[in-house]
Amino acid sequence: MIRIPSLRLGKPYESLSKTTLVHHVTGEPVAEVSQVTGSQIMRDISQMANARRELAAIPMKELLARVKEAAKIFLEDTLDCGDSSQSFDDYIRMLSSTTGSPMVFCRRNAAKVGYVMGNMDEILAGLTRGMDLSILDKGHGKQDGRTLCFYPTTDALGAILPSNSPGVHSLWVPAIALKIPLVIKPGREEPWTPFRLLMALKKAKIPASALNFLPTDHAGAADILRGCQRSLLFGDSTTTDPYKADHRVEIHGPGYSKVLLGADTSAHFERYLDLLVESVAANGGRSCINASAIYTHSHARELAEALGSRLARIQARAWDNTEAEVSAFANPDVADRISGMIDGLLATPGAEDVCQRIRGTPRVHKEGRCAWLLPSVVLCDSPEHPLANKEFLFPYVSIIQCPQEEMLARIGPSLVVSAITGDPEFTQQLLDSKLVERLNIGPISTVKLSWDQPHEGNLFSHLYRQRAFAEASL
Amino acid sequence: MSKYERNIGFNDYFSPAQWFDPKVTLESKVKLAKEQLDQHVRETVAWHFSPDTGTPFWLEKAKSYKFNPTKDVQSLEDLHLFGTFEDEWLRGGPVERWVPRGLEGNPVYVFETGGTTGLPKSRIVLDDYRIDYEMMSETLPDQHFPKGSNWLMLGPSGPRRLRLAIEHLAQHRGGMCFSIDLDPRWVVKLIKMRQIEMANLYKEHAIDQALAILAGGHDIKCMFTTPKLLAALDEALRSGKLEDKFRSFGRKVPVGGLRSIKAAGITGIFSGGTEFTPQFTREAYEEMLDSGEVYMTPTYGNTLMGLACSRPIGPHDGFKITYYAPQPRAATEVVEPKDYSKKVEYGQTGRVLLTTLTREFFVPRFPERDEGERELPYERYPWDGVSGVRTFSELAATTIVGVY
Numbered sequence: 001m002i003r004i005p006s007l008r009l010g011k012p013y014e015s016l017s018k019t020t021l022v023h024h025v026t027g028e029p030v031a032e033v034s035q036v037t038g039s040q041i042m043r044d045i046s047q048m049a050n051a052r053r054e055l056a057a058i059p060m061k062e063l064l065a066r067v068k069e070a071a072k073i074f075l076e077d078t079l080d081c082g083d084s085s086q087s088f089d090d091y092i093r094m095l096s097s098t099t100g101s102p103m104v105f106c107r108r109n110a111a112k113v114g115y116v117m118g119n120m121d122e123i124l125a126g127l128t129r130g131m132d133l134s135i136l137d138k139g140h141g142k143q144d145g146r147t148l149c150f151y152p153t154t155d156a157l158g159a160i161l162p163s164n165s166p167g168v169h170s171l172w173v174p175a176i177a178l179k180i181p182l183v184i185k186p187g188r189e190e191p192w193t194p195f196r197l198l199m200a201l202k203k204a205k206i207p208a209s210a211l212n213f214l215p216t217d218h219a220g221a222a223d224i225l226r227g228c229q230r231s232l233l234f235g236d237s238t239t240t241d242p243y244k245a246d247h248r249v250e251i252h253g254p255g256y257s258k259v260l261l262g263a264d265t266s267a268h269f270e271r272y273l274d275l276l277v278e279s280v281a282a283n284g285g286r287s288c289i290n291a292s293a294i295y296t297h298s299h300a301r302e303l304a305e306a307l308g309s310r311l312a313r314i315q316a317r318a319w320d321n322t323e324a325e326v327s328a329f330a331n332p333d334v335a336d337r338i339s340g341m342i343d344g345l346l347a348t349p350g351a352e353d354v355c356q357r358i359r360g361t362p363r364v365h366k367e368g369r370c371a372w373l374l375p376s377v378v379l380c381d382s383p384e385h386p387l388a389n390k391e392f393l394f395p396y397v398s399i400i401q402c403p404q405e406e407m408l409a410r411i412g413p414s415l416v417v418s419a420i421t422g423d424p425e426f427t428q429q430l431l432d433s434k435l436v437e438r439l440n441i442g443p444i445s446t447v448k449l450s451w452d453q454p455h456e457g458n459l460f461s462h463l464y465r466q467r468a469f470a471e472a473s474l
Numbered sequence: 475m476s477k478y479e480r481n482i483g484f485n486d487y488f489s490p491a492q493w494f495d496p497k498v499t500l501e502s503k504v505k506l507a508k509e510q511l512d513q514h515v516r517e518t519v520a521w522h523f524s525p526d527t528g529t530p531f532w533l534e535k536a537k538s539y540k541f542n543p544t545k546d547v548q549s550l551e552d553l554h555l556f557g558t559f560e561d562e563w564l565r566g567g568p569v570e571r572w573v574p575r576g577l578e579g580n581p582v583y584v585f586e587t588g589g590t591t592g593l594p595k596s597r598i599v600l601d602d603y604r605i606d607y608e609m610m611s612e613t614l615p616d617q618h619f620p621k622g623s624n625w626l627m628l629g630p631s632g633p634r635r636l637r638l639a640i641e642h643l644a645q646h647r648g649g650m651c652f653s654i655d656l657d658p659r660w661v662v663k664l665i666k667m668r669q670i671e672m673a674n675l676y677k678e679h680a681i682d683q684a685l686a687i688l689a690g691g692h693d694i695k696c697m698f699t700t701p702k703l704l705a706a707l708d709e710a711l712r713s714g715k716l717e718d719k720f721r722s723f724g725r726k727v728p729v730g731g732l733r734s735i736k737a738a739g740i741t742g743i744f745s746g747g748t749e750f751t752p753q754f755t756r757e758a759y760e761e762m763l764d765s766g767e768v769y770m771t772p773t774y775g776n777t778l779m780g781l782a783c784s785r786p787i788g789p790h791d792g793f794k795i796t797y798y799a800p801q802p803r804a805a806t807e808v809v810e811p812k813d814y815s816k817k818v819e820y821g822q823t824g825r826v827l828l829t830t831l832t833r834e835f836f837v838p839r840f841p842e843r844d845e846g847e848r849e850l851p852y853e854r855y856p857w858d859g860v861s862g863v864r865t866f867s868e869l870a871a872t873t874i875v876g877v878y
Contacts, residue, residue: 015753016751016792017751017752017753035753037753037757038705039705039706039757040757042709043709043761046713222670242668242670
């Protein structure tokens with residue numbers, strides 16, 4: 001049994017209150033995670049002004065070098081993990097064992113996070129639109145003859161993290177390179193990646209006081225959001241709704257990402273099947289950038305049948321199978337609940353799970369205490385059907401036939417839209433839309449990211465504000 | 475007024491010298507305590523079911539019994555004849571039915587418990603709260619709770635026993651008690667409405683009142699508070715709010731500042747609530763109370779029972795909190811949740827079953843809303859204890875903890 005401590009101002013703290021993590025296959029306890037209280041969190045947050053000063057004192061060039069060094073450590077070194085030590089492979093194994101995400105996904109996503117850290121200058125160039133980063137050393141400077149001055153909006157970035165996919169950690173990790181300390185509440189089943197990242201940063205000589213790993217309960221999470229002037233909050237709408245109006249909290253809820261097939265392409269949907277499969281099912285369909293709906297100008301049924309046939313081939317495979325394509329649910333009841341919800345909504349006339357029919361087996365697949373959800377392709381006869389705009393933690397997509405000219409009025413807020421069209425007028429309408437965070441025009445998968453362009457919020461503008469500045473000699 | 479004039483009970487339990495006698499073995503203390511408890515059960519039942527002194531509620535109930543309480547109930551175990559006490563009986567009037575005939579004509583307090591929705595539960599009290607807290611006072615170390623020093627009651631106000639009890643404790647020890655306005659029912663309502671920000675503002679309002687008292691020059695050394703309010707006070711002190719208060723009153727901030735509970739002059743804290751986990755206790759000890767320099771004693775109590783004291787807490791036993799009921803005036807048992815007649819084994823988890831046995835109030839076998847582990851008797855309290863008290867898991871999802 002591994003005992004994962006919390007990290008308070010970078011120092012390991014073993015609490016008397018712990019949660020136990022079990023292996024999703026065997027149910028055997030594999031780790032205990034030290035929990036901290038809300039008042040401990042607030043006490044540590046009160047130290048963040050000092051931590052930020054310590055971090056800010058490191059010149060940008062040096063800081064970037066240390067973060068890049070941390071990337072190497074994260075991907076290669078054996079690091080302390082509570083009372084034991086952990087190689088990268090051990091880490092992947094543990095991550096997979098408690099989350100149910102296959103090792104092959106875990107490895108791919110961890111590599112993504114490592115890439116972001118290892119290419120931090122490129123990432124920051126994307127976030128700051130190419131600003132000379134040394135401006136952050138002094139707080140002001142000149143670039144292209146213009147004065148630039150920025151001040152931090154917070155002494156620490158709070159992050160309430162999910163357990164569904166380790167890829168999300170690439171979103172908060174740049175904060176350290178932006179000289180802002182971290183106050184992290186890991187997802188219940190996924191303490192592994194944030195803990196390893198912070199340990200790697202510590203080993204790379206990032207000041208320990210800036211590295212806070214604080215596993216806690218819901219009330220503790222609320223304390224982090226209350227105590228930090230800027231935070232990232234991951235979760236479903238029940239978790240995130242109370243913070244909708246709080247500008248200090250950047251919400252990462254459901255993505256409702258979509259693929260749109262225009263009037264000029266919908267008849268040739270077969271050409272894009274690979275792209276559609278990838279958009280729906282990559283990473284086990286668990287990311288907010290996975291497509292959860294496809295709007296097509298025509299041929300909806302044919303498209304649903306074709307995509308359903310492709311996705312029906314996906315099988316439940318064990319966590320250590322390199323061919324695994326869907327994640328297991330660490331808590332099998334969750335799979336039953338999700339599937340039950342879909343079946344309940346299918347009772348509303350006008351929708352059919354085409355993929356389930358083609359597969360000929362139920363959506364929920366169980367072996368031992370493990371459960372998987374196999375893909376669903378739900379053909380809806382209208383955008384109003386309750387299953388038309390839903391997102392679940394598995395490869396789920398609704399197919400809706402909708403005239404191109406009505407699409408933008410129907411799709412609702414979407415994190416990623418891949419619009420497969422060559423129609424300049426439709427393209428312009430999409431460019432003008434306020435509903436889309438990341439827009440791909442042409443045959444581009446929704447899951448394809450470009451690291452130099454933030455796709456969901458901009459961490460730099462969350463953590464810094466620009467101000468007018470002038471100085472004169474005495 | 476002497477203890478006997480106040481009808482404290484059937485014996486004087488204030489100085490259980492035998493508990494401190496090193497020559498008496500634990501085994502014989504346990505035996506003695508059980509004999510004393512059973513005798514107390516007989517006397518209490520005789521009092522509450524006698525036509526002369528009895529309680530109208532119980533006399534009425536007795537008409538439906540197929541047993542004779544005064545003859546058939548000879549020990550704690552025999553109380554099962556009464557079934558379990560239903561706290562619903564305490565909702566609504568006439569509250570006079572709870573006043574024993576033997577105590578008629580004396581001034582009676584009525585205290586409430588719960589009350590966020592519907593009718594609150596009421597309990598009548600004459601002197602019990604004073605007796606309970608005087609007994610508890612004997613367990614407080616004078617070094618940390620100096621006689622004659624003033625107290626701050628940083629807890630709920632209103633129709634609650636606790637507010638008066640703490641004031642009495644302060645007076646009993648020769649001091650005075652300052653208190654704040656705090657309505658926990660409003661806090662629970664705010665949380666139910668998901669008005670978390672408003673609930674936090676209300677907490678700040680409570681703390682602000684406490685800071686004003688601490689800044690008022692009243693030489694306050696002792697305090698009652700709940701875990702949440704203790705943490706909130708600590709947070710306020712650390713951020714310099716007491717120093718700000720001093721300045722706003724035109725008072726000079728002492729050298730060394732006022733940024734901790736110790737620096738604010740507090741030497742002893744008497745605290746209560748099921749939120750007292752070992753981890754919180756450790757945090758308080760290590761991070762709020764200067765590694766135990768400020769003494770804190772957790773207690774477990776409620777309006778029905780009085781209060782149970784804990785064994786001294788600290789790093790020596792992993793900050794485990796074990797409570798012992800004030801036997802024989804009250805007894806707790808840790809029982810199987812599905813069969814209250816069976817005690818769980820020592821160290822095993824069960825539901826807390828509470829029995830109150832005073833001349834003022836008889837509560838046989840009330841299933842508390844808490845669970846915990848059954849603990850062995852020990853020298854100071856030679857009867858069963860309960861540790862790890864927390865909200866009963868079957869009820870936890872529906873219970874809102876406001877400021878307690």
